Amino acid sequence: MIHIKDLTKEYKSKKNTVIGVDHVNLDIKKGEVFGIVGYSGAGKSSLLRCINLLERPTSGQVEVNGSDLTKLNGKELRKARLKIGMIFQHFYLISQKTVAENIAFALKAASTPKEKIKSRVSELLEMVGLTDKRDVFPAQLSGGQKQRVGIARALANDPAVLLCDEATSALDPNTTLAILRLLKKINKELNITIVLITHEMNVVKEICDRMAVMQDGRIIEEGDVYDIFSKPQTELTKEFISSVVSFDVPKSILDACKGSVVKVLFRGDVAGEGVISDTIQLFEVSGNFLRGSIEYIQERPLGLFLMEIQGQPDNISRAITYMESRGAQVEVIENGL
Amino acid sequence: MGFDFQHMIELLPDITLAFNQTLYMIGIALSVSLIIGLPLGIILFTTDRGLFLENRFVKTTLGFIVNMVRSVPFIILLVALIPLTKLIVGSTIGPAAASVSLSVAAIPFFARIVETSLREIDKGVIEAAVAVGATPWMIIKDVLLPEAKSSIIQGITLTIISLVAYSAMAGVVGGGGIGDLAIRFGYYRYDNTIMIVTVVILIVLVQLIQLLGDWTSKAIDKR
Numbered sequence: 001m002i003h004i005k006d007l008t009k010e011y012k013s014k015k016n017t018v019i020g021v022d023h024v025n026l027d028i029k030k031g032e033v034f035g036i037v038g039y040s041g042a043g044k045s046s047l048l049r050c051i052n053l054l055e056r057p058t059s060g061q062v063e064v065n066g067s068d069l070t071k072l073n074g075k076e077l078r079k080a081r082l083k084i085g086m087i088f089q090h091f092y093l094i095s096q097k098t099v100a101e102n103i104a105f106a107l108k109a110a111s112t113p114k115e116k117i118k119s120r121v122s123e124l125l126e127m128v129g130l131t132d133k134r135d136v137f138p139a140q141l142s143g144g145q146k147q148r149v150g151i152a153r154a155l156a157n158d159p160a161v162l163l164c165d166e167a168t169s170a171l172d173p174n175t176t177l178a179i180l181r182l183l184k185k186i187n188k189e190l191n192i193t194i195v196l197i198t199h200e201m202n203v204v205k206e207i208c209d210r211m212a213v214m215q216d217g218r219i220i221e222e223g224d225v226y227d228i229f230s231k232p233q234t235e236l237t238k239e240f241i242s243s244v245v246s247f248d249v250p251k252s253i254l255d256a257c258k259g260s261v262v263k264v265l266f267r268g269d270v271a272g273e274g275v276i277s278d279t280i281q282l283f284e285v286s287g288n289f290l291r292g293s294i295e296y297i298q299e300r301p302l303g304l305f306l307m308e309i310q311g312q313p314d315n316i317s318r319a320i321t322y323m324e325s326r327g328a329q330v331e332v333i334e335n336g337l
Numbered sequence: 338m339g340f341d342f343q344h345m346i347e348l349l350p351d352i353t354l355a356f357n358q359t360l361y362m363i364g365i366a367l368s369v370s371l372i373i374g375l376p377l378g379i380i381l382f383t384t385d386r387g388l389f390l391e392n393r394f395v396k397t398t399l400g401f402i403v404n405m406v407r408s409v410p411f412i413i414l415l416v417a418l419i420p421l422t423k424l425i426v427g428s429t430i431g432p433a434a435a436s437v438s439l440s441v442a443a444i445p446f447f448a449r450i451v452e453t454s455l456r457e458i459d460k461g462v463i464e465a466a467v468a469v470g471a472t473p474w475m476i477i478k479d480v481l482l483p484e485a486k487s488s489i490i491q492g493i494t495l496t497i498i499s500l501v502a503y504s505a506m507a508g509v510v511g512g513g514g515i516g517d518l519a520i521r522f523g524y525y526r527y528d529n530t531i532m533i534v535t536v537v538i539l540i541v542l543v544q545l546i547q548l549l550g551d552w553t554s555k556a557i558d559k560r
C-alpha cells in the first residue's frame with residue numbers, strides 16, 4: 001500500500017542543514033495499523049508528512065496506492081490526497097465553520113455534488129458519534145470531540161490510507177482510549193490502512209499490528225508489535241517498552257534477595273503460572289514473585305514476571321533450563337550465588 | 338474668540354458639505370482599497386515561503402512596490418499623482434480627484450493589514466486543508482477568509498480611521514472635507530467655532546467607526 005524507498009528529508013536554512021529523515025525504507029501493507037514511535041525530534045512527523053507530500057522529500061520515493069507521489073503535478077497530487085486522510089495532534093479544524101461545514105469542506109475538495117454532501121456528512125457524523133453536534137462550532141467541543149470531527153473530515157472521501165500525527169497526544173487517557181478504539185473500528189470495518197506516529201508506547205500496544213522505532217531520522221527497529229514487545233533488539237526500544245511494562249523494583253527489595261533474580265517472559269498461549277509452579281515442584285527451589293503482569297498485545301497474552309529463585313545452585317540453573325524448554329525466555333538479572 | 342453658536346448655525350451648510358465630501362472620499366478610497374488591497378494582501382501571504390502558492394518572484398516584486406508606495410509621504414503622493422488623477426478623473430481638483438491619491442495610499446496599507454491578519458491563522462489549519470486535497474481557491478475562500486474575517490474587519494476599521502486623517506490633507510488639491518474645513522477656517526482664520534465643531538465631528542466619527550468595527554469583529558467571531 002505504501003512503499004517508501006530511500007527517503008531523505010533535509011531542512012536547509014542559510015546557516016545549516018537539519019536532517020529530518022535519513023535514508024528510510026519502509027513498506028506498509030494494505031489494511032494494517034502501522035505505528036512509528038520515537039522521541040520528539042526523531043523525525044516521525046517529517047516521515048509522515050512525506051507520505052502525503054506535505055513535505056517534499058529531498059530524495060527518494062514515496063509510493064502510495066500504486067502511484068509515485070513525487071512525480072505528480074499539482075492537480076494530480078491534489079487528487080491523490082483525496083485518498084489519503086490525515087489527522088493531527090491539534091485537530092486543525094476551521095474555527096469559523098460548524099462541524100458539518102468542516103466535514104463538507106473535504107467533500108467539496110472532491111467536487112461532491114451539493115445534494116450528496118448533506119447525506120454524506122450525516123453518515124460521517126454518525127460514524128464518529130457526533131450526530132448531535134452537527135451545527136456547533138469547534139470552540140464548543142471537547143478535545144476528543146474535535147478529534148472525531150478531524151477523523152470524519154479525513155474519512156470524507158473514502159481514503160485508502162489514514163495518517164495520524166500524534167492524534168491522541170493532546171487528549172486525556174480515557175479519551176485517548178476511545179479515539180484509539182474508533183481508529184481500530186475504522187481500520188477493521190472500512191479496511192483503511194492506518195499509519196500513526198506517537199511517542200507513547202501505549203498507543204502502539206493498543207492498536208498497532210506492526211511498528212517501527214525511529215531515532216535521529218532513521219528507523220532502528222521494525223517488526224510485528226508482539227515480537228518487538230517480547231524481544232526488543234535495541235536499548236531505545238527497551239526503554240519505550242519499559243514505559244508500558246515496567247520491571248522496576250525498589251533497590252532495597254533487590255538487595256534483600258538472597259537467591260537469583262530472574263526475568264521470565266512467556267509468549268502467547270504458554271501458561272506461565274503453570275510452568276512456574278511445575279518448576280518449583282520439580283527442582284526443589286522456592287520462587288518468590290517480585291513483580292509481574294500479563295499484557296495483552298493484539299489480543300495475545302504476554303506474561304512477564306520478575307522473581308527470586310532460592311535453592312541449590314545446581315537446581316536453580318536446571319530450573320532455568322527447564323523453564324526455557326517450556327517456552328519461557330529467562331534472563332538472569334542478579335546471580336545470588 | 339470663543340464658541341459662537343450663531344456662527345455655527347450660519348456655517349451649517351458648509352459643515353454639511355464638508356462632511357459629505359469626507360464621506361465621499363473615504364467611501365471611494367475604501368471601496369478601491371478593498372477591491373484591490375484584499376486580493377493583493379492574499380497574494381502577499383500565499384506566495385510566501387512554505388505556503389501553497391509559494392512564488393519568490395511575485396512575493397518580492399509586490400512586496401517592493403507596496404513598501405515603495407507606503408514610504409512616500411501622503412502629501413507628496415497627492416502632488417505626484419496629479420497626472421494619474423487627470424487621466425482617471427479628468428480633473429485634478431475636487432473630492433473625486435483627491436480620492437485617487439487616497440486610494441493609492443490606502444491599497445498598500447490595507448494589503449499589508451490583510452497579510453498580517455492572514456499570518457495570524459494557525460499554519461496547521463491551512464496545512465490540514467492542503468492535506469484534504471483542496472484547491473488554492475477553496476483554501477482562500479473557505480479557510481483563509483473565514484478564519485481572518487474578524488481580524489480583517491479590525492483592519493478595515495483601522496484603514497477607515499487612517500483615511501479620515503489623510504483626507505484632511507486633501508485640501509491641497511481642493512478636495513474639501515471636514516479636515517480641510519478645520520484647516521482653512523479654524524487654523525488659518527482663527528475661527529474657534531469651526532475648529533471646535535470640526536474637531537468634535539472628527540472625534541465622534543472616529544469613535545463611532547471604532548465602536549462599530551469592534552462590535553462587528555466580535556459579533557462574527559465563532560472562537
Ligand SMILES: Nc1ncnc2c1ncn2[C@@H]1O[C@H](COP(=O)(O)OP(=O)(O)O)[C@@H](O)[C@H]1O
Pocket residue numbers: 011018019020038039040041042043044045046047
Ligand atoms: N519545517 C522545519 N524546518 C526545519 N527543521 C525542521 C522542520 N521540521 C522538522 N525539523 C527538524 O527535523 C527534525 C525532525 O523533526 P520532526 O519530524 O518534527 O520530529 P518528531 O515528529 O519525531 O518530533 C528535528 O530536528 C526538527 O527540528
Ligand SMILES: [Mg+2]
Pocket residue numbers: 044045046166
Ligand atoms: Mg512530531
